[in-house]
Ligand SMILES: Nc1ncnc2c1ncn2[C@@H]1O[C@H](COP(=O)(O)OP(=O)(O)O)[C@@H](O)[C@H]1O
């Protein structure tokens with residue numbers, strides 16, 4: 001007998017999250033809430049949770065009271081030229097009010113993420129704040145646009161409230177036909193970086209026919225953050241998508257990054273950097289989903305880990321029978337700066353057609369003693385030598401960022417993160 | 431009386447428990463060029479690495495004095511900052527780190543407060559030109575995909591800019607064609623002066639035609655078996671290392687011949 005599930009969220013509570021949303025969105029919220037309630041919490045027997053304790057994300061014993069902590073979103077003012085050309089950059093709720101015709105065809109329309117189903121359902125039930133960017137067909141945005149998200153303070157309520165802080169930010173970026181955009185979205189630590197916070201975030205990218213999107217995610221959550229990061233890019237015919245994930249912050253990350261090459265001749269570059277110290281833990285699943293012919297995708301994820309930090313990188317290349325003449329590559333390299341640090345790489349291939357070129361490569365190892373000696377023989381202290389090696393290790397990813405200003409910003413952020421690691425002695429934890 | 435720049439006293443060194451240097455004593459004064467010659471495997475690179483403080487080698491006996499201070503246990507970076515420089519026989523690649531960034535960082539470490547960031551570009555460019563290195567070198571990654579000659583020039587480039595007090599050149603001449611050898615030798619000669627001491631390690635006497643040594647030492651099986659003036663180089667040119675080859679090496683060579691013939 002099929003058991004009837006009743007959602008634990010009253011409809012009014014859900015609708016109050018975004019009162020401005022059209023009716024159909026509220027209906028979807030309720031459906032998602034029902035899905036969430038019906039699905040079991042994942043356990044360690046699930047393949048995707050074998051290397052990250054699901055209890056960290058299961059909110060066990062936690063009563064869901066949405067909106068316990070709010071999200072602050074911000075962005076650099078839109079350049080005048082872009083505004084004139086009709087580019088939209090605003091917070092998601094304003095966008096729902098003012099541009100429902102642009103938002104509604106895309107919001108939650110990139111398809112269901114293949115992993116983290118229950119958490120994704122929870123996100124769709126409870127999302128409230130976020131960002132929206134839309135570039136009209138044929139418009140080339142010259143300067144990079146940047147935006148950020150941060151947890152707001154707990155508003156004076158201390159103690160118990162902090163232990164169950166939770167936020168559900170949503171980002172939606174749409175590049176219409178033939179348009180072009182360089183986009184940087186940053187996650188900031190907020191006013192209480194060490195306070196425990198649970199983040200369940202979703203990002204949706206749409207690149208329409210012949211469009212180009214270069215998207216950088218700069219993750220600098222506070223040390224108390226446990227984040228679930230869902231990102232899905234739906235790529236149409238001849239779209240060009242490049243993605244840089246810069247994972248610098250947070251305590252624990254469970255990520256699922258998907259690029260769907262849904263139509264022919266798409267190009268996707270997926271690049272990632274994770275810099276972990278102390279007990280930071282990154283567990284990232286990636287999917288290069290080739291569903292149409294003549295697609296190209298290339299993934300390169302690199303982690304440098306000190307202290308007792310861990311990185312798990314699971315990369316799936318899937319090529320459906322339709323996706324003839326596919327080129328798909330993935331590589332994962334990890335630099336272990338300390339014997340206590342740990343990295344796992346799990347490449348996976350699901351190839352259902354013959355005409356493909358696929359490679360995957362994995363390498364994990366400690367810092368090369370000869371490199372350290374060479375640099376120290378030029379007067380560099382050991383920590384400085386190590387830092388230069390780390391920066392060099394990431395260079396291959398950073399030097400592909402076409403916008404000089406963005407590249408410099410990221411190199412700067414990387415460098416100040418390394419400063420903080422050095423200062424805190426986090427890297428000698430093992 | 432002026433203090434010697436470098437004084438090596440009865441130095442014994444092992445690697446992984448295996449004795450390599452067996453009682454080396456050598457004094458280099460300011461302004462002097464000492465050539466250290468010897469067959470492959472005699473311990474030349476071991477000595478240069480030990481002088482630089484390589485952690486893989488263990489000094490079991492003896493001392494290294496630099497400007498009168500005991501440097502035997504000092505860390506590699508502190509030695510470098512004090513003015514000891516090693517031009518590596520096999521320089522290591524550091525992918526992703528540009529030559530300019532590397533050299534600038536090294537100069538900052540060596541000169542501290544005195545390093546003038548503003549004049550870096552100029553002195554860097556000048557040093558490149560003097561060594562016949564093209565300007566795009568600045569953005570290439572340290573020793574990554576360098577030819578043998580480029581690696582050696584890069585070592586001399588660093589030596590030029592880091593202005594050492596003691597320069598140890600480990601087979602900087604090996605693998606260079608005659609033009610490159612001349613350029614590199616000129617680079618070395620430009621640095622010669624009353625303050626700098628040079629330990630010029632070489633397998634061939636060829637470089638000694640360009641860089642005139644004050645003294646020559648011959649290393650065999652971890653010991654200095656002969657020391658003398660320039661004339662020793664000419665003698666070695668005639669006789670080769672034959673009289674200095676290790677018995678083991680001879681036996682090996684004879685064995686190989688036997689198999690082939
Ligand atoms: N890392 C090492 N491990 C073991 N033996 C070594 C190592 N490095 C050098 N040796 C040995 O030490 C001896 C001297 O080597 P080296 O100093 O490189 O000689 P040279 O530079 O004169 O050719 C050789 O017998 C060599 O095999």
Ligand SMILES: [Mg+2]
Pocket residue numbers: 474475476519600601
């Ligand atoms: Mg040698």
